[in-house]
Amino acid sequence: MSRNIILVDPLPRTLDLIMEPSVRARLEALGEVIVSEDRQMPAEEVERYLPDTVLIFGQTDMPRERLDRAPRLKAIINVESNFLPNVDYQACVERGIWVITPASAFASPVAEASLAMALDLARGITAADREFRHGTERYGLEGNSETFRFAGAPVGIIGFGDLGRELRELIRPFRNTVRVFDPWLPKEIVERLDCLPSTLDELLRESQVVFVFASVTSENEGFLGKKEFALMKPGAAFLLMSRAAVVDFSAMLEAAASGHIRVATDVFPEEPVKADDPVRSTPGILLSAHRTGGTRDAFYALGSMAVADAELIMKGLPPRLCRRADPATASMMRSKPVSVS
Amino acid sequence: MSRNIILVDPLPRTLDLIMEPSVRARLEALGEVIVSEDRQMPAEEVERYLPDTVLIFGQTDMPRERLDRAPRLKAIINVESNFLPNVDYQACVERGIWVITPASAFASPVAEASLAMALDLARGITAADREFRHGTERYGLEGNSETFRFAGAPVGIIGFGDLGRELRELIRPFRNTVRVFDPWLPKEIVERLDCLPSTLDELLRESQVVFVFASVTSENEGFLGKKEFALMKPGAAFLLMSRAAVVDFSAMLEAAASGHIRVATDVFPEEPVKADDPVRSTPGILLSAHRTGGTRDAFYALGSMAVADAELIMKGLPPRLCRRADPATASMMRSKPVSVS
Amino acid sequence: MSRNIILVDPLPRTLDLIMEPSVRARLEALGEVIVSEDRQMPAEEVERYLPDTVLIFGQTDMPRERLDRAPRLKAIINVESNFLPNVDYQACVERGIWVITPASAFASPVAEASLAMALDLARGITAADREFRHGTERYGLEGNSETFRFAGAPVGIIGFGDLGRELRELIRPFRNTVRVFDPWLPKEIVERLDCLPSTLDELLRESQVVFVFASVTSENEGFLGKKEFALMKPGAAFLLMSRAAVVDFSAMLEAAASGHIRVATDVFPEEPVKADDPVRSTPGILLSAHRTGGTRDAFYALGSMAVADAELIMKGLPPRLCRRADPATASMMRSKPVSVS
Amino acid sequence: MSRNIILVDPLPRTLDLIMEPSVRARLEALGEVIVSEDRQMPAEEVERYLPDTVLIFGQTDMPRERLDRAPRLKAIINVESNFLPNVDYQACVERGIWVITPASAFASPVAEASLAMALDLARGITAADREFRHGTERYGLEGNSETFRFAGAPVGIIGFGDLGRELRELIRPFRNTVRVFDPWLPKEIVERLDCLPSTLDELLRESQVVFVFASVTSENEGFLGKKEFALMKPGAAFLLMSRAAVVDFSAMLEAAASGHIRVATDVFPEEPVKADDPVRSTPGILLSAHRTGGTRDAFYALGSMAVADAELIMKGLPPRLCRRADPATASMMRSKPVSVS
Structure with missing residues (x-):
């Protein structure tokens, strides 16, 4: 039987920043969690797991070629909260892969x-x-x-x-x-x-x-x-x-x-x-030094919203808490990634 | 026919501070307005008008003897917003004289x-x-x-x-x-x-x-x-x-x-x-330098609430906006008069 | 030491209708309760207790003469919810006797x-x-x-x-x-x-x-x-x-x-x-047969508001829940007493 | 230059039922409107217009083959308010065609x-x-x-x-x-x-x-x-x-x-x-005879929400008022079409 792999590639976040222990436990109940926190997940690691990956939490590059090698992928959950141009949004739509982010946290x-x-x-x-x-x-x-x-x-x-x-x-x-x-x-x-x-x-x-x-x-x-x-x-x-x-x-x-x-x-x-x-x-x-959003409770909300929606998606239901990337608007966005957590 | 006198004795307030022109016009429609703004109204002036006084706006001393000489008085409206011990509250109650203040302004x-x-x-x-x-x-x-x-x-x-x-x-x-x-x-x-x-x-x-x-x-x-x-x-x-x-x-x-x-x-x-x-x-x-309440709109509200209730009282109706002095609680209060407007 | 008598003369209400046991216990903690429920309290009974009466719950006739014989009376609490012309409201005001009703129940x-x-x-x-x-x-x-x-x-x-x-x-x-x-x-x-x-x-x-x-x-x-x-x-x-x-x-x-x-x-x-x-x-x-107000919870609220305000009054504080009779408006009211509870 | 065709196939609704004149005018500003109200739009008519169709308002059958012949189609807007199994939802997702319904009307x-x-x-x-x-x-x-x-x-x-x-x-x-x-x-x-x-x-x-x-x-x-x-x-x-x-x-x-x-x-x-x-x-x-939702204002809201979202879609923006069909949940639905408007 194949494994359900969950790639966690959250830079500039870390898993501890966004998930309290109880939420992390819920994440781990959804599959086998592979984490890269100190640097973006290396290509060879991503490639090794793609065939069994069902969920990605983070900002991993996901061009069409990679999507082709991830036939079981159900969702890419951006935890930085801005959609970046490193995902082929149209290809995700075609494959029914959810691309979402808990930005409202x-x-x-x-x-x-x-x-x-x-x-x-x-x-x-x-x-x-x-x-x-x-x-x-x-x-x-x-x-x-x-x-x-x-x-x-x-x-x-x-x-x-x-x-x-x-x-x-x-x-x-x-x-x-x-x-x-x-x-x-x-x-x-x-x-x-x-x-x-x-x-x-x-x-x-x-x-x-x-x-x-x-x-x-x-x-x-x-x-x-x-x-x-x-x-x-x-x-x-x-x-x-x-x-x-x-x-x-x-x-x-x-x-x-x-x-x-x-x-x-x-x-x-x-x-x-x-x-x-x-x-x-x-x-x-x-x-104010870019500090109005970055409260402890907000980072935890980021994680718990992401996991709650992942739970729905794994049951075949649509996500309810995160915002969906629309290919048309995602491509219009010009936000730089946040450099400070 | 007797006159309806309104004594205005508002120190530390002034009439301009608490009434916009339109409100002052409503006040003047209720009777003949006698004002003392630069000092507390002198005793002789108070005494002269008492027999015809129907309303007092301000902090005039009103012991029982003065109330006895003001048979037509319907209300004393404190515009400083704290009840002071210079009014005989019990005597007012017995005579059916309203003693009120628009403190909620x-x-x-x-x-x-x-x-x-x-x-x-x-x-x-x-x-x-x-x-x-x-x-x-x-x-x-x-x-x-x-x-x-x-x-x-x-x-x-x-x-x-x-x-x-x-x-x-x-x-x-x-x-x-x-x-x-x-x-x-x-x-x-x-x-x-x-x-x-x-x-x-x-x-x-x-x-x-x-x-x-x-x-x-x-x-x-x-x-x-x-x-x-x-x-x-x-x-x-x-x-x-x-x-x-x-x-x-x-x-x-x-x-x-x-x-x-x-x-x-x-x-x-x-x-x-x-x-x-x-x-x-x-x-x-x-x-903060005792400044959270003293906004321009609050002083104007003080005056308009006072006049609105005076209008009701002159029609024989109870006041609706001001707080009433209860003899029991008024005597417990220890607020010093405010020294700055 | 003198007794604190509480006259309860609630027709057309009864005490059970308006007070749950816990509220009745609070009432009894305020004084000695004398009740007349099947008929209006007889004159001789009222007269006997007047000198020691501190509170009246109900619609007892209270003309000036009776008030004169009740020197310790602090409040008359109408539990029918409409002020009737059988109380000398002006005399109550002069004596500092609260006349109130929990009408908002x-x-x-x-x-x-x-x-x-x-x-x-x-x-x-x-x-x-x-x-x-x-x-x-x-x-x-x-x-x-x-x-x-x-x-x-x-x-x-x-x-x-x-x-x-x-x-x-x-x-x-x-x-x-x-x-x-x-x-x-x-x-x-x-x-x-x-x-x-x-x-x-x-x-x-x-x-x-x-x-x-x-x-x-x-x-x-x-x-x-x-x-x-x-x-x-x-x-x-x-x-x-x-x-x-x-x-x-x-x-x-x-x-x-x-x-x-x-x-x-x-x-x-x-x-x-x-x-x-x-x-x-x-x-x-x-x-609808005059039934929108007369719910069980409303009658109980009538009683609990009355008792809560009686508690404040006995502590020398003003009532907060009941409406006060204003002599001027009370005399304008023309409501017939309710004949059905 | 090619035409922008809008197919309106709203049975059991009619256009007058769901659009006030001002809303209909907004619809007509979006393209050339082809309507079939007395019966479902005949296949030959649908086929004739498919190549130039940009929007469909209604419940037209849209299997994958028809979608293949509608390369410019941007949205299918169901105005009956329940998603039916006559649309290939997955095929729409793959093509980036919105399938939406103003059900919240x-x-x-x-x-x-x-x-x-x-x-x-x-x-x-x-x-x-x-x-x-x-x-x-x-x-x-x-x-x-x-x-x-x-x-x-x-x-x-x-x-x-x-x-x-x-x-x-x-x-x-x-x-x-x-x-x-x-x-x-x-x-x-x-x-x-x-x-x-x-x-x-x-x-x-x-x-x-x-x-x-x-x-x-x-x-x-x-x-x-x-x-x-x-x-x-x-x-x-x-x-x-x-x-x-x-x-x-x-x-x-x-x-x-x-x-x-x-x-x-x-x-x-x-x-x-x-x-x-x-x-x-x-x-x-x-x-109640299935009449709580079917008020005049609700039908008009159905139309105005549909048109407002069509306007956004024609500008390349995502719809904001209608609900989107998710292939997974749409296929679970078992609602019969409403037979009475």
């Missing part, structure tokens, strides 16, 4: 931190603490001269995937009018979550708080630049939570430094940021 | 800022920005070594009046277990809002985030001290949002400085805080 | 049944069952020719007390626009619950479903009559859930019988309804 | 009617109306002797697809404990919506209200029978909302007639039901 921590940072910009939390430590604090109404209430403020969400929708749910008690710009979605999806489908310009002009959750594609690099920041209301807040490449970063810093808008960012064009990068001393900006 | 901004500060302590927002500016930022999972997720963390609320309940509604999407300690309330009130009635000790021991919204009474000064901080989980967050007098402030600073818990406070034993007060350099504490 | 079952009946009228549940039993059922789209979706339909609520607000919370997932007519309330109360303050005419004209929860007062008897029904949209639903006296009942039946609107009612001008009353065969009306 | 009206019927069984709405018309109504508490409160009652949901999840959202304000049995889903999906994953037996034993939304598959025909009804609590409510074939229908009728449980059903083993079918006079059952 990061939605909950990112949305939570996005709200934290938006409330910070609105109510001046970090700024007030800094003033207090400098002995220049202002009390009561005077201490609120540059603040606004997040409750009821018009909100704009650019990019309405898992992250944007999670944020939308978190802010319900604040009763904001929420505009959404997402050219990949029909208006029905937006309206069902009580948001207004919007053009980019209208969203920028009308919103007091703008959240950016858009992925980078071949078509939208730098689509938020000087012209777009100029459209925003004076004093409005701009939060960049997804990928630095969707904005013209220096235009964003300029808009913050000038006092026209207030900015928060979790991402940077180059990470780690250089020691002497001027962003470190730019006023009007709240800085 | 501050509930919404305070709850919003409380959540902002709780998310800050949980996710390390201010701390991460400070590290980034110092060039010591940490990326990804490493940058989360001292953070926790607010979502799902056990929450404790001490004092479940307007502020506590507003906060409870704001955090619903985070699905926390919420324990409440409030010795003035029956458990039904707590349970209806999906919280668990709790003893103080259990709340402190079980919660990852503790919010303090308790008023100061003759009975609870300093009830949160060294022993109580010791009960808290290492790394838990403690947010003091109501009155400094309910805690042993130096014990709180010590608990923060030692690293046992993380702390945020909006209030201080003496305000303004002295320039050389050690609180300014205490680590592990997030500082 | 009925809000939850009435709101639930109101929604049940509204969904029935909208989706034709009872009508479809009747047709099926007669062999005239229609399938699919044809079976929906006279139905409408409750979800999204404009709703009107007349009377926005406990019942109306409870209903408002129940229907949130249906995303209706909700208009409210309540002349006793400021618009702020209405707007906070995401409803639109409205005139009666606008509400009737714009709503697809109208709920009536208004109390009867000296001013509003029969205020919903022929003219008002004519304002409603053809096919709209009208649900009478509070008191029959607020409508012109025969005009309502006519509006239903003519097919202009569809009607549901839980109340009738005379109850029990006569055997030959034409309402029994009126088409277009859904009938 | 019916989720909202079915969930609404499910709640209506559950509230009816719980609170006795239809039964009370019938008694009133017969002159045997009972008032107040007596009229509630066989009712229970839906609020707080333990609920069980069998089958947690679009319908079950929509119902789950509708009942949130009632604060039920909700158990879910769905062998096709990982527990994470269930828990995210605040439900408890459950075995079938536990669900039946613990729930006061059981909703059945399960599809029929080759594996679950008649899986709810005598044994399962016996597990239910006396007086519990059972609502069959999806397909008659998942229950042993006569066992269900017996359980209702005996008084053990109360039942509501929207579906029947044969429809239309025969004139002399004993179900028509069975006591303890609420009858």
Whole structure:
């Protein structure tokens, strides 16, 4: 009888990072687990196991030729959370091989931190603490001269995937009018979550708080630049939570430094940021070192979602928790792999 | 025909602070408005108008003798938001004079800022920005070594009046277990809002985030001290949002400085805080200069709630928006008047 | 030492009806309980105990003279749930005696049944069952020719007390626009619950479903009559859930019988309804025998709310669960005592 | 230049049934529309257009051979809402042809009617109306002797697809404990919506209200029978909302007639039901003629979701509103086509 091999090739993740012991035990119940954690799995190892491989967890290169040699393969589960161009997505579709990723594992921590940072910009939390430590604090109404209430403020969400929708749910008690710009979605999806489908310009002009959750594609690099920041209301807040490449970063810093808008960012064009990068001393900006998604619970969720869907797939059922790669959109994506876990 | 006099004696507020023009117009439609804003209304002025006074907006002294000389008085509307011992509450009750205050006007901004500060302590927002500016930022999972997720963390609320309940509604999407300690309330009130009635000790021991919204009474000064901080989980967050007098402030600073818990406070034993007060350099504490409630919208809400209830009272209906003074509890309150608007 | 007497005079209720054993035990812990259940407590019994009475549960006549003889009385807790003119409310206020009633105990079952009946009228549940039993059922789209979706339909609520607000919370997932007519309330109360303050005419004209929860007062008897029904949209639903006296009942039946609107009612001008009353065969009306509020859990809630507030009052704290009688509004009420429990 | 042909072959639907004029105009903007409404599109007509067909709306037979002759086909959009075995799903997958259906269009009206019927069984709405018309109504508490409160009652949901999840959202304000049995889903999906994953037996034993939304598959025909009804609590409510074939229908009728449980059903083993079918006079059952989903708005939603996804597909984007056929599960489905629209 043939063996059921599970290749685990999770770089830049490790198995311990993404799976608690109980989840790892569930993984091991599905087949014989072959792991390569310190480096990408060597070609000869991959080739040796392909004929009996039923599942791949990780970012192994899977061109059509390799797929041809893996007749029993049922699923490739990317655990880095971005689809890369090293898999032949069309060939997978033709063979009925699921290519999926538990990307939404990061939605909950990112949305939570996005709200934290938006409330910070609105109510001046970090700024007030800094003033207090400098002995220049202002009390009561005077201490609120540059603040606004997040409750009821018009909100704009650019990019309405898992992250944007999670944020939308978190802010319900604040009763904001929420505009959404997402050219990949029909208006029905937006309206069902009580948001207004919007053009980019209208969203920028009308919103007091703008959240950016858009992925980078071949078509939208730098689509938020000087012209777009100029459209925003004076004093409005701009939060960049997804990928630095969707904005013209220096235009964003300029808009913050000038006092026209207030900015928060979790991402940077180059990470780690250089020691002497001027962003470190730019006023009007709240800085976070690509850390809003990478919480311990999020990595564990990544693993448990991946295993839960693998369990379904091994029973002949479709996956329910992971996102599926669509050949057309996968090929449009331009995300660089994350270099820090 | 006699005149309907409305005395406005709002120190430390002013009429412009609490009423937009449209609200002031509604006030003026109710009677002839006599205002003293730069000082408390002089006795002779008060006495002159008492016989025709139907409403008082403010903190005028109203002992029984004055009430005897104000036979047409229907309501005293405190616009400072704390009941003071300068009114004979029992005498008002006997005469059917409403004594009310629109205190809940501050509930919404305070709850919003409380959540902002709780998310800050949980996710390390201010701390991460400070590290980034110092060039010591940490990326990804490493940058989360001292953070926790607010979502799902056990929450404790001490004092479940307007502020506590507003906060409870704001955090619903985070699905926390919420324990409440409030010795003035029956458990039904707590349970209806999906919280668990709790003893103080259990709340402190079980919660990852503790919010303090308790008023100061003759009975609870300093009830949160060294022993109580010791009960808290290492790394838990403690947010003091109501009155400094309910805690042993130096014990709180010590608990923060030692690293046992993380702390945020909006209030201080003496305000303004002295320039050389050690609180300014205490680590592990997030500082806010008594500014979470005093937003422009809150002051306007104070005025519009006061006028809306005055309109009802003038029609012979009970007030609906303001809180009523109960003689028994009013006499227990120990809040100092706010010295800064 | 003097005794603490608690008079229990609950007709038309009984103690067993409103208190589970555990609640009764809490009552007995508050004092010595004297009960009269089969008839109103005789005058001589009341008089004998007055000097030591601290609490009254029930509908005992309490004119000023009796209050004078009850110097230790702290509260009169009406357990019938409507304030009657047999208490000197003003004298109670002067003495600091709480007069309260746990009326909101009925809000939850009435709101639930109101929604049940509204969904029935909208989706034709009872009508479809009747047709099926007669062999005239229609399938699919044809079976929906006279139905409408409750979800999204404009709703009107007349009377926005406990019942109306409870209903408002129940229907949130249906995303209706909700208009409210309540002349006793400021618009702020209405707007906070995401409803639109409205005139009666606008509400009737714009709503697809109208709920009536208004109390009867000296001013509003029969205020919903022929003219008002004519304002409603053809096919709209009208649900009478509070008191029959607020409508012109025969005009309502006519509006239903003519097919202009569809009607549901839980109340009738005379109850029990006569055997030959034409309402029994009126088409277009859904009938309920004053039974939407009187569920077992509601009666128990009545008792437990009453006891919980009595516990607070005995500790010198204000009640939190019951509604307070305001002398002005209590005197406007015209509800007949309920004759059936 | 070649034409973009859109085949519309919607039996048992018609184009007017599912598309308002504005939606039809959007359809026509996507290509040249060829319609066959009075009969299935004749083979010769299909064959003639296949080479230029880009979209099929309807239930046209599409075996592999036809797919071979439709090289430009991008999507087959089933508008009957059940995947039938007349399409070669695997061949579509291999060619990257979307096979989708806007089945969730019916989720909202079915969930609404499910709640209506559950509230009816719980609170006795239809039964009370019938008694009133017969002159045997009972008032107040007596009229509630066989009712229970839906609020707080333990609920069980069998089958947690679009319908079950929509119902789950509708009942949130009632604060039920909700158990879910769905062998096709990982527990994470269930828990995210605040439900408890459950075995079938536990669900039946613990729930006061059981909703059945399960599809029929080759594996679950008649899986709810005598044994399962016996597990239910006396007086519990059972609502069959999806397909008659998942229950042993006569066992269900017996359980209702005996008084053990109360039942509501929207579906029947044969429809239309025969004139002399004993179900028509069975006591303890609420009858609905397969009409909970087929509302006008639902049919229009079917069309607008289909067109919105077609628009995305024509732009090279994945569909977002319709459900995708998975070859594995599509082949398990056993639903008969609906014979009445």
